Amino acid sequence: MNLTTKNGSNQGIILAQPDKIWWKETIIYQIYPRSFQDSNGDGIGDLRGITDRLDYLRGLGIDTLWLSPIFASPNTDNGYDVSNYREIMSDFGTMEDFDQLLRSAHALGMRILLDLVVNHTSEEHLWFMEARTSRDNHYYDYYLWWPEEQGPPPYRKSHFDENADAWYYNPPTRSYYLHYFARQQPDLNWDNPEVRREVYEIMHFWLDKGIDGFRMDSIPYISKDRSFPEIDLQKYPDVFPYYSLGPHLHDYLQEMRREVLSHYDCMSVGEGSKVSPSEGRRFIDPARQELDMLYHFGAADIRNETAPDDPATGIPYSLISLKKMYAAWDEAVGDGWPTIYLSNHDQPRMVSRFGCDAPPWRELSAKMLTMFLLTMRGTPYWYAGDELGMANIRFSRIEDYDDIDTRNRYKKIKEHSGDTECFLREQQEVGRDNARTPYQWDDTPYAGFSTAKPWLQVNPNHVTINAAAELADPDSVLHFFKRVVALRKQHTELVYGTFRLLAPDNPQVFAYLREGVDARYLAVFNFSLQPATLNPGTALPRTEPLLHNYPSPAAFGKNRTLELRPYEGILYLLDRK
Ligand code: GLC
Ligand code: CA
Numbered sequence: 296m297n298l299t300t301k302n303g304s305n306q307g308i309i310l311a312q313p314d315k316i317w318w319k320e321t322i323i324y325q326i327y328p329r330s331f332q333d334s335n336g337d338g339i340g341d342l343r344g345i346t347d348r349l350d351y352l353r354g355l356g357i358d359t360l361w362l363s364p365i366f367a368s369p370n371t372d373n374g375y376d377v378s379n380y381r382e383i384m385s386d387f388g389t390m391e392d393f394d395q396l397l398r399s400a401h402a403l404g405m406r407i408l409l410d411l412v413v414n415h416t417s418e419e420h421l422w423f424m425e426a427r428t429s430r431d432n433h434y435y436d437y438y439l440w441w442p443e444e445q446g447p448p449p450y451r452k453s454h455f456d457e458n459a460d461a462w463y464y465n466p467p468t469r470s471y472y473l474h475y476f477a478r479q480q481p482d483l484n485w486d487n488p489e490v491r492r493e494v495y496e497i498m499h500f501w502l503d504k505g506i507d508g509f510r511m512d513s514i515p516y517i518s519k520d521r522s523f524p525e526i527d528l529q530k531y532p533d534v535f536p537y538y539s540l541g542p543h544l545h546d547y548l549q550e551m552r553r554e555v556l557s558h559y560d561c562m563s564v565g566e567g568s569k570v571s572p573s574e575g576r577r578f579i580d581p582a583r584q585e586l587d588m589l590y591h592f593g594a595a596d597i598r599n600e601t602a603p604d605d606p607a608t609g610i611p612y613s614l615i616s617l618k619k620m621y622a623a624w625d626e627a628v629g630d631g632w633p634t635i636y637l638s639n640h641d642q643p644r645m646v647s648r649f650g651c652d653a654p655p656w657r658e659l660s661a662k663m664l665t666m667f668l669l670t671m672r673g674t675p676y677w678y679a680g681d682e683l684g685m686a687n688i689r690f691s692r693i694e695d696y697d698d699i700d701t702r703n704r705y706k707k708i709k710e711h712s713g714d715t716e717c718f719l720r721e722q723q724e725v726g727r728d729n730a731r732t733p734y735q736w737d738d739t740p741y742a743g744f745s746t747a748k749p750w751l752q753v754n755p756n757h758v759t760i761n762a763a764a765e766l767a768d769p770d771s772v773l774h775f776f777k778r779v780v781a782l783r784k785q786h787t788e789l790v791y792g793t794f795r796l797l798a799p800d801n802p803q804v805f806a807y808l809r810e811g812v813d814a815r816y817l818a819v820f821n822f823s824l825q826p827a828t829l830n831p832g833t834a835l836p837r838t839e840p841l842l843h844n845y846p847s848p849a850a851f852g853k854n855r856t857l858e859l860r861p862y863e864g865i866l867y868l869l870d871r872k
Contacts, residue, residue, distance in 0.1 A: 356780035572627030579631035633673030
């Protein structure tokens with residue numbers, strides 16, 4: 296393993312032992328550039344805006360940024376539809392702005408990861424504009440087609456298409472192309488070696504500029520099963536896990552490692568929706584030389600798909616399943632390394648989904664979730680704004696939404712005379728735009744994000760929930776976040792120690808031990824709005840806990856049972872050698 300860093304950007308990062316490495320110790324802070332900071336008054340966040348805020352982020356203790364796509368794009372899916380991988384999206388600025396951002400970040404000891412979107416391109420990418428003209432075009436084979444003479448294409452479901460159909464007919468070629476996402480996002484044909492070579496060249500281009508790694512969008516989908524007709528999709532009530540298991544996926548990832556990643560000190564994380572723990576291990580087992588980490592969707596799936604263990608706890612999903620899921624991943628990764636996140640640009644706000652965003656619980660539950668995310672084993676992926684306790688905006692009208700996913704699904708429901716009201720209510724909780732509203736810097740009309748009307752509404756609660764107010768309040772969610780980040784840096788045993796789940800069947804409390812060579816920690820979190828009890832089964836120290844989110848930590852009950860208040864979180868240092 297190469298332990299040197301480049302660009303002189305290793306200040307404050309410990310790379311002492313072979314199994315220790317910066318991307319295990321860091322917190323990856325995700326920025327949705329459109330929504331972070333506008334620098335030129337057009338209502339759209341941009342690269343200069345990010346550069347202007349680097350000192351603030353560094354001040355919070357952040358040292359790695361993942362930027363959602365910044366490449367040229369017609370923005371059908373806000374940059375997840377790339378029309379030129381070597382150019383910057385004009386809304387976001389220029390290549391000089393990017394070079395400046397990278398230089399400034401490195402000068403502050405910060406790293407930058409870019410979002411590599413190569414399962415598909417935009418329909419406006421030159422390759423596709425050529426490909427769609429004729430079957431004889433050189434680029435035709437860069438994409439996946441179903442010739443019309445073979446009859447109707449086999450059923451494939453699209454994530455975003457208003458008809459949920461993943462095939463779209465293209466008259467000049469008399470064939471249908473495949474798009475797992477919107478029809479403006481045609482899927483690339485990774486079986487074509489030229490496509491893979493092009494992707495690797497794009498990766499070299501950015502890594503040679505000095506970026507520190509990639510988050511890889513939809514990467515499990517790249518290898519398609521070409522035996523289309525034989526696959527009976529009825530066997531897959533949810534087709535997306537099937538999409539993730541293409542026959543050459545791991546060959547391609549190994550090739551990518553050999554051809555590109557192994558030549559740099561960089562990190563790679565694959566987006567791993569619908570990948571199970573045992574399948575996930577194959578992406579990240581160091582012996583297989585593929586990716587460093589896989590960003591699994593375990594928490595989001597459990598939140599969406601499970602029923603409460605006990606409705607009286609007020610937890611709207613199964614906490615027991617959530618705990619078992621994390622324990623299963625922890626075990627499954629083997630010598631690889633786990634990840635954790637609770638929100639991102641595709642999910643609602645963390646506090647609205649796993650906590651409670653109504654007063655007086657918003658701050659308490661946001662702090663509890665902060666402690667949880669930053670004390671689990673695995674690299675935390677932190678979504679910008681969660682450190683303020685930003686909450687869902689809960690739009691009530693379809694016109695307020697920008698997201699192609701929400702808009703297309705609404706259209707479809709409307710066309711089929713479905714219940715659009717019900718859909719809108721559901722989107723208030725899960726819609727992607729909840730997390731995409733502008734960052735709340737201050738209480739001015741556009742929240743300090745912009746001087747012009749922003750591309751997406753600012754949450755009206757920015758008059759009280761904003762960075763300026765929270766910087767001025769020592770008890771704010773923001774200051775709490777800063778404290779936990781600092782504590783995690785100071786206690787590397789919280790990074791490298793083992794994870795052991797306690798009380799797996801307790802329906803309200805998530806509790807675990809983190810055991811390092813030199814220190815042991817106990818973390819307990821009441822995920823519910825009701826008081827809860829826990830017998831940790833281990834002697835508790837007489838000293839104050841390292842961290843707690845209430846002004847004073849929980850009281851003991853009889854027999855040393857912990858009595859936890861709603862959303863109470865405590866971290867104890869049990870012993871230190
Ligand atoms: C990923 C992205 C999402 C995007 C999709 C298609 O899931 O996170 O935002 O819409 O891929 O690129
Ligand atoms: Ca701008």
